Amino acid sequence: MVSPVHTYRDVVHQVIWNNKNVTVQKLSVFEKHCFSKGIVTVGDLLSDGGVFLKGVNVLNANLSPLERFKLMSIADALPCEWQRIIKQSAQHPPSHIGDAFYLKMEDSEVALSKVSSKLLYVAFKSRKQVPPTAQKKFQEKFPQLQTDWREIYSLPFTVTIETKIREFQYKMLNNIVFTNEKLFRLKIVDSPSCTVCKRENESIEHLFFLLRRDDDLLGSLVLLA
Ligand SMILES: [Zn+2]
Numbered sequence: 001m002v003s004p005v006h007t008y009r010d011v012v013h014q015v016i017w018n019n020k021n022v023t024v025q026k027l028s029v030f031e032k033h034c035f036s037k038g039i040v041t042v043g044d045l046l047s048d049g050g051v052f053l054k055g056v057n058v059l060n061a062n063l064s065p066l067e068r069f070k071l072m073s074i075a076d077a078l079p080c081e082w083q084r085i086i087k088q089s090a091q092h093p094p095s096h097i098g099d100a101f102y103l104k105m106e107d108s109e110v111a112l113s114k115v116s117s118k119l120l121y122v123a124f125k126s127r128k129q130v131p132p133t134a135q136k137k138f139q140e141k142f143p144q145l146q147t148d149w150r151e152i153y154s155l156p157f158t159v160t161i162e163t164k165i166r167e168f169q170y171k172m173l174n175n176i177v178f179t180n181e182k183l184f185r186l187k188i189v190d191s192p193s194c195t196v197c198k199r200e201n202e203s204i205e206h207l208f209f210l211l212r213r214d215d216d217l218l219g220s221l222v223l224l225a
Contacts, residue, residue, distance in 0.1 A: 008089040011082045012043030016074050024073050031070055037061035042082065045075060050090030134175035141205070177204055 005011055016022050017030045017040065031039075038044060038057040047054035052075045053068065063071070078086075101112040105123050135149060156169040171177045180202035184192035194202040 005079075005082060005085070008085055011085050012041060012046065014042045014082070015040055016042060016045070021079055022074060022077050024070075024077050029070070029074060029077075031067060034061060034063070034067055034071065037063075039071070042078065042086075045071065046086065050086055132174045134173060137175055172204065175204070179203055179207065 005014065014021070017035055018028050020028055022028060037060070039055075039061060044055050044057045045052055047056075053071055058071065061067075102109040103112055103115050105119075106126065110119065131149065139145075139147075153173065156166040156173075159169075160166060168177070180189055180195060181192045183189040192201045194200055194206055200206050
């Protein structure tokens with residue numbers, strides 16, 4: 001009876017010595033010298049790429065021609081099903097090495113073979129990422145507003161390819177648009193009032209929400225940008 005061997009992993013773990021499934025002229029085999037050099041399983045015969053007799057232990061074993069010949073006959077004696085599985089895995093390099101190592105991420109472990117540069121980028125970025133201080137100020141100013149900040153921060157990259165407008169959105173989101181109100185505080189202008197209507201202080205809210213429709217919003221934006 002053949003023991004269940006279905007995957008490349010199963011095949012490479014099969015012991016080649018004294019195995020009733022691996023027989024040369026109907027007899028199972030044992031080679032003491034090869035065994036003592038760490039050649040024990042089918043996997044020991046194989047290189048990482050699935051090539052017979054190119055495994056590290058075989059290459060380091062200092063085998064005599066006769067011993068090499070015996071290993072070749074063992075490779076030939078492996079059941080057809082195993083040979084097929086090995087051949088298939090050689091086309092798709094085995095992942096048994098990658099699966100054994102895990103990378104500890106923020107809140108999970110990821111198999112090394114599954115780690116992509118994008119995953120690493122996101123993980124490293126999230127360590128350094130802090131929301132702009134402006135976000136808190138906006139939330140205090142407009143507590144009734146239900147906002148998806150992720151979406152808001154991605155707006156500059158989705159609504160325009162114009163660098164100048166992206167830059168302006170960045171300034172808006174970080175509250176570093178220099179309105180008269182701000183410039184007055186820095187003693188750079190004489191009055192905090194709005195350049196366009198002169199009726200109220202020129203704050204970012206005034207410019208975007210409170211400015212009367214007949215006022216020249218575009219003009220004020222050009223001034224700011
Ligand atoms: Zn105004």
